[in-house]
Amino acid sequence: MSELTLTVMRLGFLAVLWLFVIVAVQVIRSDLFGTRVTQRGSRRNADARPQQARQTPAPPQQRQQQQQGGRQRRGAPTKLVVSEGSLTGTTVALQGQTITLGRAHDSTIVLDDDYASSRHARIYPDRDGQWIVEDLGSTNGTYLDRTRLTAPTPIALGAPIRIGKTVIELRK
């Protein structure tokens, strides 16, 4: 066996061994840096950031759902944006998953709002991919535009949904 081949194999083996170590560390990266939070909105509310950090929108589930959800329709909303309230600027990607809103800690968007109920409302796609908002029996109600919701209602693109002091809307 030529000297060169052996040298290449020797260094190659060390490289592969270290590659394994690095891959293993990558697997546990989330232990070191926490879960990754998806993109934030504008930079206006820089001082409101610390509060937003609490509502990490469960990335693993989104990824799973994305694979199962299939293709989205044309013209369908792709993200949910908080436009008023303490979480202004937060966006959540819409990937076919149900989004729950409320003060409960396991909500997708945890509202830090005294006027919101712990499980206030949910937003989910129906079978055709149309996004629906449903009030979950909240104390103060959920408003789409200016009307208080009594039944699950389809959401138009850009229509403001008001929950307590928070306003959210769906955007492309």
Place this chain on the structure above:
Amino acid sequence: MSVVTNTTTIGAIEAPSRRNTELALLAFAVAIPVFAYLNVGLALDGKVPTGMLGYGLGLGLLAGVAHLVVRKFARYADPLLLPLATLLNGLGLVLIWRLDQSPRLIRLAELSFGVFSPSATKQLMYSALGIALFAAVLMLLKDHRILQRYTYISMAVALFLLILPMFFPARNGAKIWVSIAGFNVQPGEFAKIIIAIFFSGYLMVKRDALALASRRFMGLYLPRGRDLGPILGIWALSILILVFETDLGTSLLFFGLFVVMLYVATERTSWIVFGLLMSVGGAVGVATFEPHVQARVNAWQDPFSCYATDGACQQIGDALLSFGSGGTLGTGLGQGNSDLIGFAANADFILTTVGEELGLAGTMAFLLLYGLIVERGVRTALAARDPFGKLLAIGLSSAFAIQVFVVAGGVMGLIPLTGMTMPFVAAGGSSVLANWALIGILIRISDTARRPAPAPAPSPDAEMTQVVRP
């Protein structure tokens, strides 16, 4: 609020089980040893070794079985523990096989035993048995808290296992072996798991008494005299092991394990201070009158002064020379001369082969692999929800860590050399079996820890929602 009960399941997020990550890493972990095998074969004979396919398939089969068992019985277990253990075991097999090919070692074995028997096949058999034990642990141990019931039984069993080798003849200067029907078992390896179970069960009950009933003196919390009983007992036991079995490694392992678990259970630094003082005192005391230990200490202090006269010095000296000639990147697998160490080259001294043939870079990678196993164990302890599981995970991972430290430190000349095996890598059936069982228990605890909690009770929030007044 009646609607709330209907909606509690909506937000539940299914935690990823990460079994596919584990499978991918496992495939990687099988491929690396096969590459190493090819590497050794090409370096030694200049051709692809004949057993490569069988070896690769065998290791792959073992890893596959282990993975399926984890997938079935511990769905949420940590994804790293199994691939790391498999990789270390596989690399150990390659290193042992590489040393089996050494003409020097074959001649040495023929001189001393009359016949040379390759260790790699035996080690492969023990690895298979180890994985079977691992699978059995996962299948039979549905919940690690069952072990808590056997706190005092495990104390008795551990004591029995530790005392047992005293009644068997010493081998190579240390009484750590039990010979039954031709099989040589090292009961200390199994005792380390069993005693970790005892310590966890015991400390879980006694932690408050040990942590709170204490006086403050010079910034240290001094425990009451009667609470000192257990630590003194364990200390006395480890000294007895040292004196009667002349086994520094096991004694260090047990005492160190107890101090670590005591510290974790009580959060009192004073235990660490006491433990260090007591172990140093004990070790120095024993080293002054026990010739076997004394020889080891002398060999550690200056191996080259007695290199030609004393076997222990020669081993350490050879090990240091071996690490030195490896340099940064090593000589390449199959191209070193670490077999010059002769006796125990593929057991206690296997790290020297890593050091010489893979160099500093390879040794560091090995130590990092061990470090990652320990890290996953500690992480499991952090995530565990019950105090017994926490203590057991810490105990098992620190036993693993202490063992690696004791043997690697001994071979590298950091501490006096003691007879212990490098977990998973060194040749030795008891060690492989015990460490697979240890990984099995850690995987069981991590499965319980990472399993999603049952849905919380409805409306956990203390504050009520304010009502908007029109």
